[in-house]
Amino acid sequence: MKARLHFLFIMLALLTGIHQAAAQGTRFFRISGPAATAVTAFRPDGTMVWSNAKPGATYTIQTVSSLPGGTNWVDYVKIPVTNGVNTNQLIDFNPPSGMALIPAGVFTMGDNLDGESDAVPTNVTVSAFCMDVSLVSYSQWQSVYNWATNQGYGFDNAGSGKAADHPVQTVDWYDTVKWCNARSQQAGLAPVYYTDAGLKQVYTNGDTDAVYPNWTASGYRLPTEAEWEKAARGGLSGQRFPWGNVISESLANYYGDTNYSYDLGPNRYNAAFANGSFPYTSPVVYFAANDYGLYDMAGNVFERCWDWYGTPYAGGSDPRGPASGSGRVLRGGVWYNVAYYSRCAVRYLYPSHADYTVGFRCVRGL
Numbered sequence: 342m343k344a345r346l347h348f349l350f351i352m353l354a355l356l357t358g359i360h361q362a363a364a365q366g367t368r369f370f371r372i373s374g375p376a377a378t379a380v381t382a383f384r385p386d387g388t389m390v391w392s393n394a395k396p397g398a399t400y401t402i403q404t405v406s407s408l409p410g411g412t413n414w415v416d417y418v419k420i421p422v423t424n425g426v427n428t429n430q431l432i433d434f435n436p437p438s439g440m441a442l443i444p445a446g447v448f449t450m451g452d453n454l455d456g457e458s459d460a461v462p463t464n465v466t467v468s469a470f471c472m473d474v475s476l477v478s479y480s481q482w483q484s485v486y487n488w489a490t491n492q493g494y495g496f497d498n499a500g501s502g503k504a505a506d507h508p509v510q511t512v513d514w515y516d517t518v519k520w521c522n523a524r525s526q527q528a529g530l531a532p533v534y535y536t537d538a539g540l541k542q543v544y545t546n547g548d549t550d551a552v553y554p555n556w557t558a559s560g561y562r563l564p565t566e567a568e569w570e571k572a573a574r575g576g577l578s579g580q581r582f583p584w585g586n587v588i589s590e591s592l593a594n595y596y597g598d599t600n601y602s603y604d605l606g607p608n609r610y611n612a613a614f615a616n617g618s619f620p621y622t623s624p625v626v627y628f629a630a631n632d633y634g635l636y637d638m639a640g641n642v643f644e645r646c647w648d649w650y651g652t653p654y655a656g657g658s659d660p661r662g663p664a665s666g667s668g669r670v671l672r673g674g675v676w677y678n679v680a681y682y683s684r685c686a687v688r689y690l691y692p693s694h695a696d697y698t699v700g701f702r703c704v705r706g707l
Contacts, residue, residue, distance in 0.1 A: 374400035482509035489523035514693035525560025575631030593640030642700035
């Protein structure tokens with residue numbers, strides 16, 4: 342017997358004029374699931390209220406930028422439900438400056454496309470959080486760094502960048518964690534990272550792997566590996582890249598190699614940025630954003646995560662990686678390497694030291 346088709350009921354959210362980080366122009370949503378549903382409200386804060394859901398089922402919210410048509414709907418977030426009536430925030434009309442909401446839901450971490458032994462597909466539930474829409478730029482780094490060093494913070498590296506609007510690099514993992522704390526305190530927010538289990542001593546100096554996060558704090562922090570991949574995929578499931586299964590230099594800054602079937606090239610460094618001396622980075626908002634409004638989730642510079650590298654990674658709810666390891670996880674690919682490293686599922690084990698191929702972005706919990 343043929344499987345029963347999902348029922349699709351359209352709800353519309355007209356977002357023209359909203360903060361660019363929250364929406365790329367007009368946005369429409371619809372619900373796909375095993376039973377007919379009804380949207381009863383779409384509130385000014387971006388929260389949807391809907392009823393007639395089947396408890397125990399998972400529903401998919403899909404989005405499209407224009408109507409009519411209906412052939413270009415893409416997945417936005419998957420929501421497991423336990424009740425008939427549900428309330429979910431899909432978007433934030435007034436996110437923190439330079440950030441976008443990543444909605445709560447379940448997603449498939451990893452994929453089967455290229456045989457990654459440490460990225461076997463795993464269902465993960467991630468709470469809602471906000472993420473920087475772009476990599477931390479060199480000018481942004483300097484602004485916080487200068488404030489922090491006048492407040493008693495100590496860093497191993499002053500950081501570097503090809504230009505003010507290019508990503509900061511040549512900062513180690515310890516620098517980025519302390520910088521997150523400084524950014525929080527400069528903004529009047531509670532810092533996340535401490536050097537004691539009692540969460541009394543804010544991490545401001547030295548290099549230590551005994552860092553204790555306060556996951557409920559309001560301040561800035563590095564994303565967990567699960568948060569990073571959920572955000573990178575932008576709601577798409579089982580795709581190589583944030584936009585689909587193929588890549589070209591018009592979509593990201595990486596080293597082209599058309600020996601890979603999914604790389605449309607051209608070969609070698611991206612011609613738009615391979616000039617002068619290394620590094621061949623690009624401006625942090627040069628390429629198109631994904632469906633969560635995030636830039637450079639593939640290519641430009643690798644991005645640091647909180648997690649120690651573990652094989653395989655954990656599923657479940659809000660995983661935060663193993664308690665220790667030989668290095669932290671990098672994600673997202675880099676201008677220096679082939680497209681293989683820019684795939685959403687690729688995990689890169691890396692020591693904490695500074696390098697001109699590695700940068701970062703911040704997140705905040707809700």
